[in-house]
Amino acid sequence: MNLGIRAILYSARKWKKTLLVFCLLLAITTLVLSGLAIADAQEEQAEELRGTTGASFTVERDISTGGWNGNYSTQEFMSEDMIQQIAAVDGIAGYDATLITLPRIFNDKGEELAHENYSFYNYGSYNSQYHELFLSGRFELVEGTHITDDMTNSIIISRELAEWNGLKVGDTLTGVYYPQNNTPEVDMKIVGIFDVVADKNDQVNMYDDASYYAYSSYVFCSMDAAEGLIKGWGEDGEGISEAYYYVTDAAQLENVIREVQSISSINWNNYKITANDEVYQNISSALSDTGTLITTLIIVITAVSMVLIILILSMSIRSRKRETGILLAVGIAKPAVILQYVLETLLIAVVAFPLACLSSKQVAGTLGTLFGKAAENVIVTPQHFILVAIVGGILLVAAVLVSSISTLRLKPKQILAQME
Amino acid sequence: MNLCKRACLYSIRKKGKTLTLLAFLLVMATLMLTCLSIQSATETANANIKKALLGYFTINAKTLENGIPEDTVSQILDVDGLSGRYTLRSYTYATYFDADGDLLEINTEGAAQVPEGYENAGKIVANSNSQNDSYFTDGGFEMVEGSPITTETGNQVLIHEKFAQRNGLSVGDTMLLGNVEDKDKTIPVTVAGIFTNTEEQDSIGMAPSYDLYDNIVFTDLSTASFLLYGTEGTTNVQYGDFYVNDPDELERIMTDVQELDGVDWESCTLTRYDNDYQNAKASLEGLQNIVFIAIAVVSVICFLVLALFLTLRLRGRIHETGVYLAMGISKGSVLLQYLLEVILVAAIALVISFGTSTAISHQIGSSLLSQVTSETYETVDLTGESETAEEPTEDLGLAEIEVAVSAEDYALVWAFGMVLCVASTALAAYPIMKMKPKSILSQMS
Numbered sequence: 001m002n003l004g005i006r007a008i009l010y011s012a013r014k015w016k017k018t019l020l021v022f023c024l025l026l027a028i029t030t031l032v033l034s035g036l037a038i039a040d041a042q043e044e045q046a047e048e049l050r051g052t053t054g055a056s057f058t059v060e061r062d063i064s065t066g067g068w069n070g071n072y073s074t075q076e077f078m079s080e081d082m083i084q085q086i087a088a089v090d091g092i093a094g095y096d097a098t099l100i101t102l103p104r105i106f107n108d109k110g111e112e113l114a115h116e117n118y119s120f121y122n123y124g125s126y127n128s129q130y131h132e133l134f135l136s137g138r139f140e141l142v143e144g145t146h147i148t149d150d151m152t153n154s155i156i157i158s159r160e161l162a163e164w165n166g167l168k169v170g171d172t173l174t175g176v177y178y179p180q181n182n183t184p185e186v187d188m189k190i191v192g193i194f195d196v197v198a199d200k201n202d203q204v205n206m207y208d209d210a211s212y213y214a215y216s217s218y219v220f221c222s223m224d225a226a227e228g229l230i231k232g233w234g235e236d237g238e239g240i241s242e243a244y245y246y247v248t249d250a251a252q253l254e255n256v257i258r259e260v261q262s263i264s265s266i267n268w269n270n271y272k273i274t275a276n277d278e279v280y281q282n283i284s285s286a287l288s289d290t291g292t293l294i295t296t297l298i299i300v301i302t303a304v305s306m307v308l309i310i311l312i313l314s315m316s317i318r319s320r321k322r323e324t325g326i327l328l329a330v331g332i333a334k335p336a337v338i339l340q341y342v343l344e345t346l347l348i349a350v351v352a353f354p355l356a357c358l359s360s361k362q363v364a365g366t367l368g369t370l371f372g373k374a375a376e377n378v379i380v381t382p383q384h385f386i387l388v389a390i391v392g393g394i395l396l397v398a399a400v401l402v403s404s405i406s407t408l409r410l411k412p413k414q415i416l417a418q419m420e
Numbered sequence: 421m422n423l424c425k426r427a428c429l430y431s432i433r434k435k436g437k438t439l440t441l442l443a444f445l446l447v448m449a450t451l452m453l454t455c456l457s458i459q460s461a462t463e464t465a466n467a468n469i470k471k472a473l474l475g476y477f478t479i480n481a482k483t484l485e486n487g488i489p490e491d492t493v494s495q496i497l498d499v500d501g502l503s504g505r506y507t508l509r510s511y512t513y514a515t516y517f518d519a520d521g522d523l524l525e526i527n528t529e530g531a532a533q534v535p536e537g538y539e540n541a542g543k544i545v546a547n548s549n550s551q552n553d554s555y556f557t558d559g560g561f562e563m564v565e566g567s568p569i570t571t572e573t574g575n576q577v578l579i580h581e582k583f584a585q586r587n588g589l590s591v592g593d594t595m596l597l598g599n600v601e602d603k604d605k606t607i608p609v610t611v612a613g614i615f616t617n618t619e620e621q622d623s624i625g626m627a628p629s630y631d632l633y634d635n636i637v638f639t640d641l642s643t644a645s646f647l648l649y650g651t652e653g654t655t656n657v658q659y660g661d662f663y664v665n666d667p668d669e670l671e672r673i674m675t676d677v678q679e680l681d682g683v684d685w686e687s688c689t690l691t692r693y694d695n696d697y698q699n700a701k702a703s704l705e706g707l708q709n710i711v712f713i714a715i716a717v718v719s720v721i722c723f724l725v726l727a728l729f730l731t732l733r734l735r736g737r738i739h740e741t742g743v744y745l746a747m748g749i750s751k752g753s754v755l756l757q758y759l760l761e762v763i764l765v766a767a768i769a770l771v772i773s774f775g776t777s778t779a780i781s782h783q784i785g786s787s788l789l790s791q792v793t794s795e796t797y798e799t800v801d802l803t804g805e806s807e808t809a810e811e812p813t814e815d816l817g818l819a820e821i822e823v824a825v826s827a828e829d830y831a832l833v834w835a836f837g838m839v840l841c842v843a844s845t846a847l848a849a850y851p852i853m854k855m856k857p858k859s860i861l862s863q864m865s
Contacts, residue, residue: 020732024725031721038714045710049469049703053696137695199691202480202659203511208559209623279473279696286468289821290707293462296784297455297714304451308725311444312732318436319736367716378713 003336007343017316022348024312028305029356029388034364035298036384042294046287047249051093054135055250055277057257059086060242062272076270077239080223083126085263086245091256096131097243099124099226100210103175105219107165113173114164116214122175123218124226128156128192130246131220137197139215144169144192151222156192160216169193175221177229186228188221250280309395314403317341324407325415334408342400349396357385423753427760441733441765445841448726449773449833450780455718456829457781461821462711467666468818469704471503475667475694477674479660483687486649487656492682496662499680501673503817505663508572509553510546510644513538513630514637516587517596517606524587524595530621531629538628541600542583542635546644546657550578553638559619561633566591566613569640572655576612578638584614586634597639599647607646609639667697726840731848734758741852742860751853758849762841770834777825785823 011018061075078097087095101122105113113120125131128147133139139158147154155173162168171190177183196215210218221229230238247256257273320341327337357380364378407415431438479496481488487510497506515538516524523540547553550569555561569576577597579589589595591611599605617633629635642655649656664673670692678685737758744754852860 017732017735020728020735024728024732027721027724027728031717031725034717034721035714038710038717042707042710045703045706049700049707052699052703054699135695137693137698197691199478199480199689201482201689202478202691203482203509208621209626212623212626282472282474283469283700286465286472286818286821289465290462290469290711293458293465293784293823294711294714297458297718300451300454300458300780301718304447307447308444311440311447312729315437315440315732363717363720364713367713367720378710 003332003340004343007340007347010340011344011347018344018348021312021316021345022352025309025348025352026356026359028308029353029392030360030363032302032305032388032392033356033360033380033384034378035301036387037360037364037378037380039295039298040381040384041378042291046291047251049283049287050250050280051248053250053277053279053283054246055253055275055280056244056246057253057260057276058242058244058274059260059271060274062270065269076267077241078243078271082266083240083243085265086243086260089256089259089263091247091249091252091259093246093248094127094130095243095245096125096127096129097223097240098131099223099230099238099240101175101177101226101229101238103177103229106174106176107167108172108174110174113161113167115161115217118213118217120175121210121213121218122226122229123220124223124229124240125220126223128220130244132244133218134194135246139194139218140197141192142195144190146192147220147222149223151191153186153188153222153225153228154191155188155219155221155225156194157190157219158216159193159195161219162190162193175225175229182232183229184231186225188225250277250284253277253280306395309392310399310402313345313396313399317400317403318407321407321415324404325412328412329416338401338404338408341404342397345396345400346393349393353385353389353392356388423757424760427757427764430757431761431764437733438761438765441762442769444729445726445766445769445837446773446776448722449770449837450776452719452722452833452837453773453777453825453829454780454784455715456833457777457823457825458784459711459715460826460829461785461823462708464819464821466704466708466711468821469700470667470697471665471818473667473694473697473700474663475670475692475697476661476663477670477677477690477692479662479677480658480689480691481660481683481687482658484684487645487658488660488683489656490654492680493657493660495680495682496660496677499673499676501664501666501669503663503665505817506548507552507661508548508641508657509659509661510544510641510648510657511659512544512546512644512648513541513600514544514597514647515541515600515603516637517598518587518589519594519596519608521596521606524583524589526629527582527586527632527634528629530624530627531632532626534629537600538630542630542632542637544597544644544647545636545638546641547638548572548641550638555636555638556615559617561615561617564614564616566611569612569638572640573642574612574640575607575609575643576640577609577643578613578615579611580634580636581614581616582634583637584611590614597637597643597647605647605650607643609643661693667694670694723836723840726837727844727847730762730841730844734845734848734852738852738860741849742857745857746861755846755849755853759842759845762845763838766837766841770837773833774825774830781823781825785821 059078061077063075065075083095083097086092101124102119103122105120107113123131125147126149128134129141134141134146141156142159144156147156155175157167157173167173167190169190169192173188173190174185175188176185198215200215245256245260247253253275257275261268261273324337327340328334360380361378479488488508493508496502497504516526517540518524526540526542528534545553545555547569550556551563553561563578564581566578569578577595584590589611591614593611594608595611596606596608598607615638621627621633623631641657642651645651645655645657648658662677664670674690674692678690741754745751
């Protein structure tokens with residue numbers, strides 16, 4: 001009888017035993033596959049968490065290397081090209097830059113808007129959602145949309161301002177900065193309204209000029225509108241002196257900055273870069289601890305699974321001592337006997353491994369929903385499967401070989417005599 | 421032969437099988453215990469992340485006649501859930517005199533106006549730690565001489581380099597701060613340090629004279645309290661920032677604080693600042709879910725594997741069962757014998773597993789995890805053109821992560837392990853026990 005047929009016949013005849021070993025293999029493979037998927041999911045989740053820490057770097061003109069004309073620095077301003085070029089670097093989630101103007105703003109009937117002290121404090125912005133005031137939660141957009149870099153002539157205003165002047169999203173405002181210097185009037189459409197969350201009466205932020213304006217008088221307009229407001233202002237040059245870039249993964253901040261610095265078309269002698277990842281620094285040790293713990297967990301699971309598989313197989317082979325003796329006694333070669341055992345195990349594994357692939361996703365998903373926790377990230381990839389199939393296969397063969405050595409060293413007569 | 425004896429004899433005779441079972445149970449128990457200890461360690465790690473995201477609330481008591489009194493501050497700090505980290509702040513104005521009571525000169529160049537009565541006055545900033553004030557953290561102020569103010573008392577001041585030059589003051593000198601309205605109310609202070617600004621003031625031409633960087637003086641809270649409220653020996657403050665352990669509890673803590681007596685909370689503004697946490701919240705929960713799912717998967721599959729293994733083992737003993745039954749031993753006592761064997765081995769395995777899992781946990785704890793207390797951050801070293809962000813190691817008071825097998829976990833594993841061993845053995849034995857001895861023995865191959 002051919003050993004292949006023998007292996008199949010044995011498995012079919014002893015179907016209960018086969019089924020048990022199959023179930024064990026399935027369970028353990030599922031465990032390892034879920035473990036690998038969970039390790040990946042953890043990595044992804046940690047990356048997402050690092051992304052939420054708002055790690056950023058600021059590119060600003062370097063006053064120390066530029067000239068000084070007595071009143072202000074003559075260092076070159078940042079050009080739009082340069083800002084976009086940096087924003088295109090991989091790993092940057094978003095960016096913003098500000099161009100501050102202090103315009104007077106009129107409604108469509110030509111009446112000046114009612115506001116608190118002084119004039120308006122207007123931030124020209126590319127992507128207002130990345131503006132410090134919104135990121136820090138001091139302002140919160142409640143209606144409409146943020147300013148984005150593809151918008152033109154748009155503005156967002158505070159809720160108070162909207163209420164005092166009966167304004168709503170879609171209305172048009174006209175801003176003018178220095179009429180005496182012949183700066184043009186710029187029409188801007190309201191695209192969003194924000195709420196002031198922070199307590200302006202708190203004197204903690206009283207160190208810069210913006211602090212002299214009421215929060216309700218803060219407005220954000222698209223960059224082209226801000227540039228329009230200062231057009232013709234003259235050679236003293238008001239321009240963009242700082243731009244802020246937010247990275248997707250705080251752990252990559254340093255690499256992204258390196259890449260930015262390698263952009264050769266920018267004269268880095270005139271600009272400097274400052275990294276800001278305080279929040280990430282605060283949580284990084286605790287976060288990496290979580291990562292280490294989960295990785296350790298997966299390693300422990302994998303190692304234990306290997307031990308279990310070896311234990312189960314050796315137990316199953318050892319209980320077949322008598323059978324081995326008989327097979328050898330009827331003149332079947334030792335390698336053929338071992339091969340039969342290996343084949344039986346592999347037959348089971350061939351069915352168990354792909355099934356485990358399906359069940360592992362199911363297990364994580366079911367357990368997740370059972371306890372009301374999402375498990376979308378836990379995905380078994382083909383790489384996981386190939387890894388488990390190869391390592392698992394080798395492990396199975398090795399386990400069978402090792403457990404049959406003790407039996408196969410003996411003569412058939414000895415084996416049979418040893419039996420009870 | 422009594423069944424206990426039989427169970428023991430079987431276990432000893434079949435050394436190999438018993439050892440395999442022991443190894444199996446030991447591995448399983450160790451796995452479960454290690455998993456549980458890792459899980460509780462991740463909980464600590466997550467609590468640390470929450471704490472490190474620094475959720476806090478600010479009390480603005482500027483409009484109160486007496487601010488926040490000292491004992492209210494200590495009552496607030498006793499509220500459950502506060503991390504103990506806090507900053508108290510006060511802001512006022514003072515007229516500057518030298519030690520002899522002569523007026524000191526302030527800078528008026530670049531001032532939008534010099535308000536009446538403030539010709540020799542400037543802004544007074546008092547903070548629990550002057551280094552944490554926004555002028556230093558965001559405004560670009562830096563100490564050039566002396567030391568920052570870190571105590572609530574001591575009658576110390578920090579003055580601007582230019583102010584020091586203009587008035588010939590140096591560290592260790594004494595000057596007087598006077599109430600702007602009531603010039604007779606003065607307090608002597610010692611110059612503890614001199615600071616300068618690294619960035620130009622951008623509000624020049626707009627700021628009144630007292631807000632100019634040169635004219636700002638930092639002092640301790642009790643001096644500010646004297647100037648603001650005329651208190652002596654006790655310190656009242658205008659603002660307090662109080663950090664919490666778990667930003668999820670901010671709402672509850674703020675409500676608790678507003679129930680404290682002694683302050684007219686209606687006139688105060690309480691503002692919550694937990695934006696970093698709100699941003700990270702979803703991802704953090706995702707991370708916690710993943711840990712939870714991992715543990716759940718491990719537990720469920722462990723139990724499954726254990727049940728299967730015990731079944732497999734018992735099925736190898738059909739022949740033996742038949743012989744016992746044929747010998748007239750009752751089914752009950754055969755089953756009991758099997759159970760006894762398993763329980764005996766399981767008990768040994770569970771006892772040993774405490775040692776092994778403790779050793780493993782300890783290994784994980786000591787070698788893999790960053791030891792929070794001795795953590796030093798590597799400063800981001802960026803090449804030439806960029807500034808190195810100098811991030812002094814901030815002690816956030818995070819809990820040290822301990823990977824250890826807790827008594828509850830151990831008890832849990834004991835209980836579940838035993839129940840499972842008994843249940844799966846009984847279940848596996850059930851079909852065999854149902855049969856007559858004859859049919860069992862004739863079924864044998």
